[in-house]
Amino acid sequence: MKDKRIITKKPELLAPAGDLEKLKIAIMYGADAVFIGGKEFSLRARASNFTIENIKEGVEFAKKYGSKIYVTTNIIAHNENLGHLEEYLISLNDAGVEAVICADPYIIETAKKVVPNMEVHLSTQQSTSNSEAVNFWYEEGVKRxxxxxxxxxxxxxxxxxxxEADIEVFIHGGMCVSYSGRxxxxxxxxxxxSNRGGCAHSCRWNYQLFDKENRQLSIKSGYYNLGSKDLMAVEFIPAMIEAGVDSLKIEGRMKSIHYIATVVGTYRKLIDDYCEDPDNFVLGDLYFDEIAKAENRLTSIGALGGKPTEEEQLYHIRSEKPTQEFIGIVVEYDASTQFATIEQRNYFTPGESIEVFGPGFRKDYHVIDKIYDEAMNEVEVARHPRQILKIKLPFEVKPYDIIRKTR
Amino acid sequence: MKLELTILPTSFTVIEKLTMCDAFIVGEEQFGLRLPKYFTKDEILKIIELCHKRNQKVYIALNKIVHEYELNEIDAYLNDLHDLNMDGIIFGDLSVYQLARKYNLTHKLIYNPETYITNYKTVEFFARKGIKRATIAKEITLEDINLIGSKKILEVEVLGHGAANMFHSMRDLVTNYFKFLKVDEKHINEELYMIEEKRDEKYPIIEDKNGTHVFSGYDLCTINVLDQLTENNISNIKIDGLFKDDDMLLEIVKVYHQAITDYNLDKELYLKNKANYLDLLHNIKNIRPFNEGFLFKKTIYKGGEINER
Known part of the structure; x- marks a missing residue:
């Protein structure tokens, strides 16, 4: 009988984090590495707020889980941005950062020179779309x-x-509809x-389309736009693993902890399930259903299945729907009283069915009985954002477990 | 040093007429992006022959973004170009650099990645790669352009007059829209334009076999700063025929040629005539609106709320 095939060299699961809490969530829910933005040289200006002290704390946390921290230094620099780069890279290296993600040749060269033991990864902003271009950078010492x-x-x-270079591909999150960086x-x-952290997402704005004779081609009751649906590559993960892709990247440094926990947790399970028994693996609805619980934007397969069609476009569809399913996060649990202390994130009331979701795809279900405040006064509804509340749960839960309503 | 005048021509006739400029950029549809006119291989041979007789240079546009399945075609094309007596190859994808090495074409390469050449350190990097020239991004200030040029690291060029391409998608964004609407409209290779709901500017949009391109509504005009570009060692300016007919392009080139000639004769003459050149440009029939782009306007580094309009 043939031995069961097991894939031991799993691709890295790489997750985004906009702050330390999200970084911790991403790692606890299964990310092998997390990418973050420091105060300088980084795109996504609003999500790039990690001080060197924060970064150190993130690295310490990651080490405990055997995970890595990458820092984005991916601007295309102007002359005025050239200063202080060396000191900054050295401080990242001293903080224990594993790699910098770069797009500008000067930043790449400087990193190779002043912090040679830190890996350099080439950002998607360079729109590298073939192996010869990959090899150009590999010859420059870019590892990935x-x-x-x-x-x-x-x-x-x-x-x-x-x-020979390591290859990283995006598997989930927001998409540039243009070649990134161009x-x-x-x-x-x-x-x-846009190449220095200021992208205003103008591709998603509302336009009217005309021909040269000023005839309006876009519909009168709506708009034309260029925007893309977000990427969701669940169905392509097995093929990516078989292709030997080294890192699978989730986008979204602006996203909530609920999103990060759910998306990271799902891809973690998918990668582990596939690698455990690739030849008998069946891609069930489970993965799609789970991601749908946190995904509030329309998704598509991007270009993975071929040149994108109208299916991958937003056009005038309002894509964002508010998710109210995420009602709280566990702060602590007292096994003797069975009371869980939670931080409120969305409105909920007694009698609602909930799912408690933790790392390792751990799930428990319950119907909320009474809700108490910190001083154990009963409250009718949980309506105050971030209020500390207590609810009784007949099973053990852990800090950072996610509580959401079941639909 | 004399500022070279490089033209992206709208037709073969224009090339025949433009005896006074220094160089042309031409390309085939399969390999070049956003050219006002695509030529066949035979036409390009003819153009090279004509231009070389007149002591003009011909640069070949090979600036497409390359996918894995196209590498063999690019390789074969470089092999062809190697045997051709052309003066430069414009590329935007680094695979071209990798492949050009084996045909000893590195010294003819002109790197134009549109948005990436924004500081002098990057120019130093590509100078060490042994290429001929680099194209400075359209989105930096004159001060930054001057700083890069004044370092004399490598030949560097800028857009002299023409539309800024500001968006390139692989997707068929016009066709897809009509499919989405279930409307039978076809507008491939056609100049359309879009207007944003809170703005007036008309942004040209064209879908072609390479996807969809969107351009600025205004042409960049550098007629007022030719002295500074020359004095800071910019090697050449490009006049782009895109969105122009033959006559309009010829008229624009004439004005720039006059300005450069005046400057070379006597800087004072150029300075005195500046207002004149602008008048001449404005008086060209149906000329596309033009402005100074980012020459005197810094873009914001980082910035505030993402959804600000």
Missing amino acids: VVLARELTIGEIEDVCKNT CTLSNNMTDRD
């Missing part, structure tokens, strides 16, 4: 290249075959530099 989001699964497989809609429309 994040591929452009324009590649099909077949192209990803071919690139992996034709390079878009200056923001610069031209708002004076904000």
Whole structure:
């Protein structure tokens, strides 16, 4: 009888974090590495707020779980941004950061020179879409290249075959509809530099479309836009693993802890399930259903299945729906009284059915009985954001467990 | 040093007429992006022959973004170019650099990644790669352009007059929209435009075989700063024929040629005539609106709320 095949070299699951709490959640829910933004040289200006002290704390936390921290230094620098780079890179290295994610050749070169033991990863902002371009950077000492989001699964497989560089691909989250790094809609429309952290998402704005004779082509009752649905690559994970992709990246440094816990937890389970028994693996609804609980935007497969069609576009669809399912996060649990202390995140009332979700895809279900405040006064409804509350749960829960309503 | 005048031509006739400029950029549809006119291989041979007789240079546009399945075609094309007596190859994808090495074409390469050349350190990096020239991004200030040029690291060029391409998607964003609406409209290779709901600017949008491109509503105009560009060692300016007919392009080139000639004769003459050149440009029939782009306007580094308009 043939031995059961097991994949031991799993790809890294790489998650985003906009602050320390999200970093911890991402790691606890199964990320092998987390990428964050420091105060300088980073895109996503609003989500880039980690001081060197924060970064150190993040690295310490990650080490306990055997996880790594990467820092984005992915701006395309102007002359005025060239200063202080060396000191900054040295401070990242001293903080224990494993890699910097770069797009500018000067930042890449400087990193190779002043912190040679820190890995350099090439950002997707360089829109690298073939193995020769990957190899250009590999010869420069770039250990890993994040591929452009324009590649099909077949192209990803071919690139992996034709390079020694580590390959990272996006599997989930917001998408640039343009070749990343080549878009200056923001610069031209708002004076904000998209390659220096100022992207205003102008591709998602409302436009009317005309022909040269001023005939309106877009519908009168709606708009034309360029925006893309978000990426969700669940169905392509097995093929990516078989192709030997080294890192699977989730986008979204602006996202909530609920989103990060859910999305990271689901891909963690998917990767582990597949690698455990790839030849008998069945991609069930479970993974799709789980991600849907946190995903409040429309998703698609991007370019993975071929050139994107109208299915991958937003057009005038209002894509964001508020999610109110996430009602709280566990602060602590007292096994002797069975009371869980939780921090409120959305309105809920007694009698509602809940799911408690923790790392390792641990799940328990319950119907909420009475709700108490910190001083054990009963409250009718949980309506105050971030209020500390207590509810009785007949099973053990742990800090950072997520509580959500079941639909 | 004399500022070279490089033209992206709208037709073969224009090339025939433009005896006074220094160089042309031409390309085939399969390999070049956003060119006002695509030529066939035979036409390009003819253009090279004509231009070389007149002591003009011909640069070949090979600036497409390359996917894995296209690498063989690119390799074969470089092999062809190697045998061609052209003066430069414009590329935007680093695979071209990798492949050009084996045909000893590195010294003919002009790196134009549109948005990435924004500081002099990056120019130093590519100078060490042994390429011929780099194209400075359209989104930085004149002060930054001057600083890069004045370092004399490598030949560097800028857009002299033309629309800024500000968006390139692989997707068929016009076709997809009509499919979504279930409307039978086809507008491939056609100049359309879009207007944002809170703005007036008309942004040209074109879907072609390489996807969808969106451009600024205004042409960048550098007629007022040719002295500074020259004095800071910018090697050449490009006049882009995109969204122009033959006559309009010819008229624009004439004005720039006059300005450069005046400057080379006597800087004072150029300075005195500045207002004149602008008048001449404004008087060209149906000329696209133009402005100074980012020459005197810094973009915001980082910035506040994401959804500000």
